[in-house]
Amino acid sequence: MIRIENLRKSYRRGDQDVPVLDGLNLRVARGDFLALMGPSGSGKSTLLNLIAGIDRPTAGLIEMDGVDIGKLSDSELAQWRAQHVGFIFQFYNLIPVLTAFENVELPLQLTSLDRAERKERVVKALTAVGLADRMSHTPNELSGGQQQRVAIARALITDPSLIVADEPTGDLDRQSAEDILAMLQRLNREMGKTIIMVTHDPKAADAARAVIHLEKGQLGRIVEQAVGDIPC
């Protein structure tokens, strides 16, 4: 599904180029659930951003389902993200003035679905994450775990093939974190979503099928895991 070859990314800092990813190669199969781990500055978030198409590589190839996303224009890339990628952020990134329903509906504004179809999908997504009774609540009326579930519903609403999650449990208590991880596992197993998750938390990484360690912009160990169910 995803083919990454000789991927390089560096940032300008003053007069110097600071390399973050240095000739990285990786393949991700459809239906994978990868956890990216590594120390701060190892390039895991940068890699996630590049795969999600919200950043541009300095050099190398990122191909998803045969599309070289590095060659897409900004507007094509935006359209590609809207169709193929669902985002889950550490701090949920919900729009505070909109209700849970409206936050989830937001990505559907970019589709040609009519109002009734949008409503049907939003209700289904919020029901799937267990928030059918919280649709009219704004983010500040929800707990952290509930807000992250709204974010998951938003990530799912356009039925993307890839879900990227940047520290999705980083701001949650243990119980909420376990709920979220169990939900991600279900998305992966039951809905076949490909998930790439950045995390510092080894327990969160346990939910993934494989853990990829990054060190100084290079791939380190890749650990295949037998994944047990996280109770939710």
Place this chain on the structure above:
Amino acid sequence: MLIAKLLFLNIWRNRTRSLLTLVGLVVSVLAFGLLSTVVKAWYAGAEAASQARLITRSSVSLIFPLPLSYGERIRGVDGVRAMTISRWFGGVYKDTRNFFPQFAVDPPSYFAIYPEYLLAQADRDRFYRDRRSAVVGRRLADQYGFRVGDMMTLKGQIFPGQWEFLIAGIYEGKDEKTDTGKMYFHWAYLNEEVKRRNLSREAESVGVFITLVDSPERAADVSLSIDGLFANSAKETLTETEQAFQLGFVAMTEAIVLAIRAVSFVVILIIMAVMANTMSMTARERTCEYATLKALGFSPGFVGRLIMGEALLVALVGGIVGIAITFPVASAFHAATGTLFKSFVVSPSITLMQLSAVLITGVVAGLWPAIKSSRIRIVEGLRAL
């Protein structure tokens, strides 16, 4: 629909800031409208003046009267259809603060030349019949509570002594531009009293001659002909159109008008800067949200339009409220300033200028934050939490 809702809800996220911005906008638009109306009112007399009426006065200064006998010669000039006289009285009603213009005129010929002053036939008959009577304009009557049949006394400043008048009628204006803040009485009464009281003022004299010409196109020729009649005499004349005559008064206060006009635009510039600052702060606080929207697939243009839409919406709400309250405030201002302004009307052109000013304010305030936010790199924006 959801996007429109987001636009509207965003305005109220920081209520104090939004309310203060709106109050600033309302006050600025109101001040702009009011000051523009003051400027317009300053020129109202000239605007309402006719191009077909000529004013003949002393070429030295308006304060020097002209002999009444000039009138017959003026009347004989080719192109003059009608002629009348007027003399400034300059009296005080009860208190020096109660200033309003009073003119001694020849009523029948004067009101024939000024058809915009509408006087009921009964009032007209009463006025023409009684030499000690006067008529006042509707605004003046309302301001001082004058009623037909009342006696009023003026204390003469140019013509010393107490001058008593019977109010014979109240004239209305043909339209809102017509000045209804003046008082007219009989020149014959003034002339008689000047002689009887032995005042140190010239009798058989007038302040100005007012002539109605056949057509406005002949105004220049007729003016030259009139002035030619009295060239090289002891009292030479200066004839000009009524509009030029009125503009001559405005020119005396041109610097003040210019200052008022400048202040009205400065007010808009200030609110523009204040609102631009507000929008910049607002956009900076929402950087992460805009980056999130872009990550979800919304275009940079969408983010820009969201900010620009919010700036325009705030400007429009403030502007519309400001425009709406300009009308009652202008009325109150007019009432408070008495007869200072002949006409004080918030014209459609001023409302249009107010609306344009708020739209420009909205565009200017929203433009830079909109461009900046639409260009923000998603990864940098997401870090700005």
